[in-house]
Amino acid sequence: MRRTLFSLLLRERDLLGWEAFCVHFAAIGRELARETGNRRLATASVGRTTFDRWSSGTWSGRPRGEAAQILERMLGYTVEELFSLTPDAGEPAAGLESVAARIGSRWPTSTLLLPAGGPAGIWEISGRQRLDGTSAAVHLLPVIRRGEEASVHGLDQDGLRDLERFLRPARRGFLVGVEEGRDDVVYVRDAAAARRPALPVASAAGPMSIPSAYLLDDLSYGILWALTQLDDGLLSDDQALDAEQTLLETYLSLPRSAPSQLLVNLSTIGSSWMGSAFCARHIQQELLDAREVPIFWTREQTGEEAACWLFFRHKLEYLRALERFHGATAQTVRVFCLPESAVAHSEKYERVLLLLAIALMERCGIRVRVVPKTEYSDVDGVALVPGQRAVVAN
Incomplete structure (x- = not known):
């Protein structure tokens, strides 16, 4: 499909975003x-x-009046030239709009915005109840599956320059490879990995590729969805969390709970991380002299909640610390309350995250049991040492 010179110049000059365009338009x-x-x-x-x-x-159409004068000065062509179809303009890969629509319809927490139908845009990722949402730059590329890799193909010199401009900034971004002839088969690669080294216009090493294991399905999307939101949320609170950690020892020495006022000013993810780290330390401290094997009750009911077990390092350290209770005749048990309604209303990629968290626990020697009764949904997390004590974590 032929396109106007105006749309091609916007792409060439990195003015596809409305905000960036308006800055230049107003200055001219x-x-x-x-x-x-x-x-x-x-x-x-x-x-x-x-x-x-x-x-x-x-x-x-044709802009008129002051708008026409500004556009002609800004881009160096008459409005008639700017808004006429170019006879031989290079086009981005066909079907990009349909790829964005498919991704958005399959995963409702995901929206791909591709200004002017070009290959580069923004991937908006939204949370549900516990995650705050984030966004990342995205660039769609045509690929052909060859064995264990999906190789980028069909990019002309303009396309390669567009890709280089996309990879250059140090930001979160993703390359999305669209398999030729199948806009429902896409692969995702972190732009940071492709940036080292940055792709040259003429690569002697051959075409860039995306491992076929990076197929975008419920497993890979669930990991991408949770990890990007957790990471960006923690980065936004980085300074506050670092300052607060120095006070953890003080809180742990107090006879009663005394949460810091600073937690109120953190993001949802930041306060979740701090509360989780505190509870893990608190439980380990209270179980130091336990002689019986404890039973743990947890409130996570969705993948959004359970994702913390997969990506917070202190969670893994906590699970490993509990291995001291394991023996030939003993095994710790962690009970999940998973009402059928909560599972039914969660997305498939969220259920994958929940199952991965359970698999991690069992890999650490913990036996997982499930209680489906809704009336137990509001019971706080607790570590129970039979006949001795119950350590509440909320």
């Missing part, structure tokens, strides 16, 4: 206003809807 408008004395040029603006229509690549 003020410059023209000083030169011509026409004050309306200094206040001219472009709304998001209008920009989306212009940048779609197929709009056949």
Whole structure:
């Protein structure tokens, strides 16, 4: 499909985002206003809807008045040239819009925004009840499956330059490979991995590839979905969490719970990490002299809640610390309350995360049991030493 020169110039000059475009548009408008004395040029603006229509690549109208003057100065072409279809414009891979739609329909917590139908955009990832949501840059690429790899193919020099510009910034980003002829088969690779070393325009090592094991399915999406949100949430609270950790020993020495006021100012994920770290230390401290094998009750009912077991290091250290209770005739037990309704209303990728957390516990020698009774859903997490004590973790 042929596209307008305007949409191609936006992609070439990294102006596909409405905000970036408006900055340049306003600056040129003020410059023209000083030169011509026409004050309306200094206040001219472009709304998001209008920009989306212009940048779609197929709009056949013509901007008028001050907007036309600014665009001609800004891009160096007449509006007739800018909004005429180019005869030989290189196109991004076909079906990118359908790929974005498929990903959004399969995983409702995921939205791919591709401005002007180009290959680069934003991947918005939203949480449900416990995760705050985040976003990452994304670049879609055509690939062909060859054995254990999906190799990028069909990129011309412009496409390679676009990819280099995408990989250059030090930010969170993903490369999404779309298998040729099958827009329902996609692979995901962290842009940071592809950035080391950055892809040259002409690579002597051959085409860049994505391991076929990185197929985007419920397993890989669930990990990507949880890990990016947890990581970005912790990074946003990094300074506060570092300062707060120095006070943990003080809290643990107190005879009663005394949560810091600082926890109120953390993100949902930051407060979850701090509370989880405190509870893990508290339980281990209270079980130091336990002689009986404890039984643990946990409140996690969804993959969103259970993901902390998979990605917080102190969780793994906590599980390993409990291995001292394991023996030839003894085994710790962790009980999950999983009402059928809670499982039925969770997405498949969330159930995968929950099962992975259970598998991790069993790998650490813990026997997992499940109670489906809804009336127990609000019982706090607790470590029970039969006949001795119950250590509450909330």
